[in-house]
Amino acid sequence: MRARETNRGGETGVISAILFDLDGTLLETEELKALSYARAAVELRPDAVKESEVLEAFRDLVGLSRGEVAESLMQSFGLEDAARERAEEVESSEEEPWEAYVRLRLRVYEELLEDPELLLEQRYQHNIDLLRGLRRKGYPVCLATMSHRYQVERVLEVLGLDGELDYVATVDDVSKGKPDPEIDLMVSREMGVPPEEFLVVEDSVAGVQAALAAGMAVVAVPTSLTGPKFRQTQVLENRWIAYEPGAVREVVSRRIEAADERALQTQQEEKEGI
Incomplete structure (x- = not known):
């Protein structure tokens, strides 16, 4: 899917685009x-x-x-x-x-x-609401999924999201699956946004590993299927994992703020020659 023309960046800061997974994140497929x-x-x-x-x-x-x-x-x-x-x-x-x-x-x-x-019974409405809320703030929002395109198009149509994504990458577009970062890096390249300016919302350990390998910030939204593995592997700091649906917005906000603060700190260190 061709990237749509869009203004890069939402609120000022280092995070300027959002990348969602589909299966287990927007829908419990x-x-x-x-x-x-x-x-x-x-x-x-x-x-x-x-x-x-x-x-x-x-x-x-x-x-x-x-x-x-x-x-x-x-x-x-x-x-x-x-x-x-x-x-x-x-x-x-x-x-x-x-x-x-x-x-x-x-x-x-x-x-x-x-x-x-x-399909509607299986949707994660809190994550769909998060996606739409981030779009309203001006962030380009993309999708990277290991499902086939025809399946993705069917699901997005049922969820009413078929017109709300700036770029969609599927398993048909890549040769390697997650945890390889190929699909995340493809989205970065097609959108013209550096990996470090993406925030990824993922439900699986493999998806989080892919995003981290791509150099992207991540928030995990585990399900009953994926939650136990997050606790076992410690692949991501607990503060960036939203185990409860009600915590997702807060964790995402804190992750964006932390990325912004880190960027400002780096800029200050560069000015001071540290």
Whole structure:
């Protein structure tokens, strides 16, 4: 998606653009994805795999690319032989076992995405309100997601956000998934805004790692799926993690203020030759 012409910067300070994740941040699609992987796994090995066990295993994989998720789940639940058989069912196909597994899970996921009421039930209204509030303050707002563009367009339409983003980057635009910073750096490049002037709002550890690797400021908004891993990994200072929906606006405001203060301090040190 081409970057829209926009005034750079909202309130004066070093943070001049905002980058949101989609899955798990604006909409709890991670739960829908987890369910699709689980149901596809059960379809492959109905006598050996329990849906609840796959859902639990998915918690540690949130934010990774679909290939990484599929490979990990296949290994954990012994799905490779069954997935290989499914791949061989497709005539003239060179499909790898993990790709066959992903194909099955996408069929389930597409069915879930066709239900607008289900999508609206899964939205995180507090983060959507935050996005709109930041836009009203003048910040360009972008999206970087590991979902496919056609899926993103469907979700944004249902949420009423299809006209409110200055740039949208999807998994179709990059070769590496989060925690690699490729997609965040792409947004920075396309928007013409240096990475250090972005504030990223992310729900997953992999997403936070990508933003930090890109040199961006981050606020984490964990979900029930991703919260435990944040407490285990300590990938981000607790003061920049909003575990409760009611704390999101305050944490974001403090993060922007802290970035501004740091920029002023650096400028002062440069003037004084420190």
